[in-house]
Amino acid sequence: MASNWQPMSVLSSLFKDWKPIAVLVVLAWSLTTMFHLEPTKVVDGYMKMSSMNSSELASYVHDTVSKMPRFKKMNLYERETATKELFDKAQLGNNIQVVSRFDMPFGSKENYTLFSNLRLGLDLRGGSQLLLQALPSKNVPEISPDVMRGVETVINNRINSLGVSETIVQRAGKDRLIVEMPGIKDPQQAKDRIGTTALLEFKELAADEQGMPYWKDVGLTGKDFKRAHAEPMAGTSVYRVGFEFKDEGARKFGELTKRLVGQQIGIFLDGEPTDRGPDGRPVPLEEYRGVTVREPILGGTGEITGNFSKEQALDLSYKLNAGALPVPIKILEERTVGATLGQDSIDKSLSAGLIGIGTVMVFMLCVYGLPGMVANLALVLYTLATLAIFSAMPVTLTLAGIAGFILSVGMAVDANILIFERTKEELDAGKSLYLAIETGFSKAFSAILDSNANSLIACGVLMIFGTSIVKGFAVTLAIGVAVSMFTAISATRTMLHLIPRQLGMFGHKYERSKAKTATKEAV
Amino acid sequence: MKIFNLEIKVDIVKYRWYWFGISLALTVPGLIGIAMCLYEFHAPLKPGIDFTGGSILQYQFEKPLDLDQVRNVLEENGLPGSQVQKAFISGQEVIVMRTKAIDDESIKRKVDQSLESSFGTYKALSVDKVTATIGPELLQNGLLALIITLAMMIGYISWRYMFDYAFCAIVALFHDVIVLCGIYALMGLSMGTEVDSLFISAVLTVIGFSVHDTIVVFDRIRENAKYVGSKVKDKATGEERKRSFGDIANDSVNQTLTRSIYTSLTVVFTLAALAAFGGVTTRDFVMAMLIGVISGTYSSIFNASCLLVYWRELKQKQKLKAATA
Numbered sequence: 139m140a141s142n143w144q145p146m147s148v149l150s151s152l153f154k155d156w157k158p159i160a161v162l163v164v165l166a167w168s169l170t171t172m173f174h175l176e177p178t179k180v181v182d183g184y185m186k187m188s189s190m191n192s193s194e195l196a197s198y199v200h201d202t203v204s205k206m207p208r209f210k211k212m213n214l215y216e217r218e219t220a221t222k223e224l225f226d227k228a229q230l231g232n233n234i235q236v237v238s239r240f241d242m243p244f245g246s247k248e249n250y251t252l253f254s255n256l257r258l259g260l261d262l263r264g265g266s267q268l269l270l271q272a273l274p275s276k277n278v279p280e281i282s283p284d285v286m287r288g289v290e291t292v293i294n295n296r297i298n299s300l301g302v303s304e305t306i307v308q309r310a311g312k313d314r315l316i317v318e319m320p321g322i323k324d325p326q327q328a329k330d331r332i333g334t335t336a337l338l339e340f341k342e343l344a345a346d347e348q349g350m351p352y353w354k355d356v357g358l359t360g361k362d363f364k365r366a367h368a369e370p371m372a373g374t375s376v377y378r379v380g381f382e383f384k385d386e387g388a389r390k391f392g393e394l395t396k397r398l399v400g401q402q403i404g405i406f407l408d409g410e411p412t413d414r415g416p417d418g419r420p421v422p423l424e425e426y427r428g429v430t431v432r433e434p435i436l437g438g439t440g441e442i443t444g445n446f447s448k449e450q451a452l453d454l455s456y457k458l459n460a461g462a463l464p465v466p467i468k469i470l471e472e473r474t475v476g477a478t479l480g481q482d483s484i485d486k487s488l489s490a491g492l493i494g495i496g497t498v499m500v501f502m503l504c505v506y507g508l509p510g511m512v513a514n515l516a517l518v519l520y521t522l523a524t525l526a527i528f529s530a531m532p533v534t535l536t537l538a539g540i541a542g543f544i545l546s547v548g549m550a551v552d553a554n555i556l557i558f559e560r561t562k563e564e565l566d567a568g569k570s571l572y573l574a575i576e577t578g579f580s581k582a583f584s585a586i587l588d589s590n591a592n593s594l595i596a597c598g599v600l601m602i603f604g605t606s607i608v609k610g611f612a613v614t615l616a617i618g619v620a621v622s623m624f625t626a627i628s629a630t631r632t633m634l635h636l637i638p639r640q641l642g643m644f645g646h647k648y649e650r651s652k653a654k655t656a657t658k659e660a661v
Numbered sequence: 662m663k664i665f666n667l668e669i670k671v672d673i674v675k676y677r678w679y680w681f682g683i684s685l686a687l688t689v690p691g692l693i694g695i696a697m698c699l700y701e702f703h704a705p706l707k708p709g710i711d712f713t714g715g716s717i718l719q720y721q722f723e724k725p726l727d728l729d730q731v732r733n734v735l736e737e738n739g740l741p742g743s744q745v746q747k748a749f750i751s752g753q754e755v756i757v758m759r760t761k762a763i764d765d766e767s768i769k770r771k772v773d774q775s776l777e778s779s780f781g782t783y784k785a786l787s788v789d790k791v792t793a794t795i796g797p798e799l800l801q802n803g804l805l806a807l808i809i810t811l812a813m814m815i816g817y818i819s820w821r822y823m824f825d826y827a828f829c830a831i832v833a834l835f836h837d838v839i840v841l842c843g844i845y846a847l848m849g850l851s852m853g854t855e856v857d858s859l860f861i862s863a864v865l866t867v868i869g870f871s872v873h874d875t876i877v878v879f880d881r882i883r884e885n886a887k888y889v890g891s892k893v894k895d896k897a898t899g900e901e902r903k904r905s906f907g908d909i910a911n912d913s914v915n916q917t918l919t920r921s922i923y924t925s926l927t928v929v930f931t932l933a934a935l936a937a938f939g940g941v942t943t944r945d946f947v948m949a950m951l952i953g954v955i956s957g958t959y960s961s962i963f964n965a966s967c968l969l970v971y972w973r974e975l976k977q978k979q980k981l982k983a984a985t986a
Contacts, residue, residue, distance in 0.1 A: 261942070269795070325788065326770060333766055469766065470795050474788040479719070482751045483940040494934030498927045505923065538859060541943050544935055545866065545950065548928035549873070552920075555927070556877065559920045585880035588821055589873040595813045596869035600862060603806035608862040615866070 168526035178249035188231030259536030264477030265320035295460035336457035362387025366458035368451035377451030388438025402428035513554040536610035546618025553626030674907040680963035691843010707849030709857040714762035714793030803861040833965035840956040867953025874961035881913035925958040
């Protein structure tokens with residue numbers, strides 16, 4: 139059996155001297171990673187940038203970079219770097235939790251803001267998560283990676299036109315996409331825009347064998363557009379969508395309109411007429427008359443007039459510019475959380491966390507006294523270090539993630555309890571304080587290692603197989619367990635040795651005679 | 662364990678049949694509940710929308726509503742048999758609507774419009790919509806995760822300890838999972854409590870915790886195992902006798918008893934705080950973990966080591982038989 143393998147002997151030699159240093163380094167790193175202090179003006183700038191939609195942000199960033207004092211001297215590479223930095227700052231602005239604001243501290247001329255930068259999940263900030271599935275169609279019988287790439291691009295374009303600054307579109311499996319849209323105000327609009335194929339087709343009227351009229355495909359679609367835009371029609375509140383063809387499309391459109399002068403052309407979006415009835419819905423097919431071609435259009439531009447409201451026209455133009463989806467998609471799953479519920483969850487988890495950790499601290503203090511105090515300090519370090527790692531990785535903190543973190547607090551305390559109980563036993567057996575602590579640690583270590591290894595196994599499996607909620611939980615628990623090993627071994631131990639021996643520990647008084655033999659034993 | 666001046670010592674080996682009996686009393690009703698769920702829902706627990714497909718809409722209206730009227734509106738829009746309940750989030754009344762799967766976005770839009778025209782404007786606090794296609798997949802993934810976790814844990818414990826330790830740890834773990842699932846099955850039957858994908862992660866966490874707890878006791882047994890066969894004076898008779906594996910297990914459990922109880926207490930404190938003061942969304946999840954942690958503590962103290970002793974004694978008897986034969 140491998141049970142004669144002694145992990146402690148290997149690790150203890152590693153930890154012997156640099157433990158106190160490691161504790162200080164970790165503390166310093168955690169504080170600097172967790173908290174940032176910057177002038178209030180700058181912080182507000184980040185937050186302003188994060189509230190813009192993508193096109194506003196792009197032009198704002200462009201303006202800011204070109205106004206930089208050294209702009210003329212910068213080469214292309216430097217300009218790109220500056221632009222990227224600004225975009226990163228806008229991302230940062232999405233996740234700022236203001237801790238406190240200082241008005242001109244220490245006689246400085248500026249106001250400063252202290253903030254943390256934890257990435258909050260959709261269930262805490264509010265937002266929508268959609269799981270989309272691409273469905274095979276008549277023309278595209280199989281969803282190949284190429285098709286998925288096309289779908290991903292189109293969805294990305296469409297969402298960006300919604301003005302949601304921090305969206306994530308992620309491939310999941312063979313034919314699925316996960317779309318995350320934090321802070322979205324109108325999820326229904328987003329879904330409508332994402333969900334439709336947006337295939338614009340031009341058709342001509344033809345008669346079938348029985349002489350019944352029907353709309354016939356002419357092979358000209360929205361793919362042939364260079365761009366589309368919404369514009370108001372003079373003198374009315376009605377909007378139209380103007381478009382411009384690519385060269386090939388312009389030629390085809392010219393030929394078509396030349397051939398059909400005096401006749402109708404139908405314009406269809408996803409198989410339905412683009413014309414809107416009074417209820418804002420597409421008019422029924424039987425009532426649709428199309429547009430009459432008055433003269434050949436050779437310039438490659440045209441317009442769709444369909445009784446559109448401003449929103450409808452804008453929506454259509456965005457969709458046309460984003461391109462049509464190569465295949466239809468279906469929304470498999472939707473999870474939307476309103477900002478109010480999110481804020482409620484944050485507040486409640488925060489108070490639950492504080493009360494939970496507070497109770498544990500009081501418990502430790504009551505049961506162990508001075509060493510309990512040490513365990514509590516280690517717990518504070520543990521909390522800081524874990525949150526700093528969340529902020530640095532960054533881990534997206536969800537409600538389940540917070541639950542995982544709070545559970546890991548319980549497990550972090552477990553390591554301390556194991557060590558303390560062991561140390562107590564050694565003291566009862568008559569060992570000196572120093573030796574009792576050392577033996578307590580080394581004997582407790584195998585239990586701590588093995589039990590945490592098992593928790594990590596469960597976390598690892600959850601990370602691989604779980605849904606996104608479950609993954610969030612597993613990641614925070616795993617990080618928590620790993621950090622707790624460090625704080626228990628290094629921080630608690632270092633601090634226990636720092637307690638003056640004269641004060642005694644675990645109900646044992648300091649005895650000079652034993653201390654003397656202890657130094658002998660230790661040597 | 663010592664609480665103030667009171668010395669508490671548990672004789673786990675002597676009363677092992679009592680401990681097993683308590684476990685049976687806990688697991689048998691749960692197993693019956695699970696069987697009834699299988700009959701009623703064709704699943705061991707009442708499955709939530711994550712597994713069956715369906716929608717949960719939480720809307721906050723400006724004025725209090727009559728739930729029957731909401732039901733009627735849903736029915737008119739093609740969602741008959743929907744459950745409508747009231748809930749309170751931050752002291753404000755919220756209407757929670759559970760409907761069958763809404764696969765078509767236009768139906769959802771129609772429902773929203775009718776709700777708004779009938780009852781005025783509302784704030785959508787949360788919308789969860791799952792189509793029926795995704796449920797079985799989630800379940801499959803969850804079960805796969807469970808099996809892999811178990812296999813890896815058996816592997817790890819067999820490597821660091823021995824196979825019989827691993828076996829007993831896994832039995833104790835099944836005990837906890839059955840207690841937890843049993844309670845939720847009974848709750849599903851009586852109160853309509855549904856389980857979602859978060860429940861699966863609660864089960865997996867309980868598995869992690871249960872083994873975590875058991876290992877601490879086993880670690881002590883492994884450490885003390887070298888004293889098996891050493892001489893000890895019997896307190897009652899004063900005679901010297903050899904220490905059996907059962908004596909060692911007894912001592913080990915008692916040496917780790919304080920730790921087991923303290924640790925469970927700290928975890929229970931944090932979970933109880935989450936249950937009492939945390940968000941509504943995670944309450945069921947936290948409650949599940951709470952049940953699992955308490956059961957896990959019991960099983961690691963009273964079941965896992967008892968079972969190990971029983972296993973070792975059986976093997977001893979077999980050896981004796983083989984030797985005498």
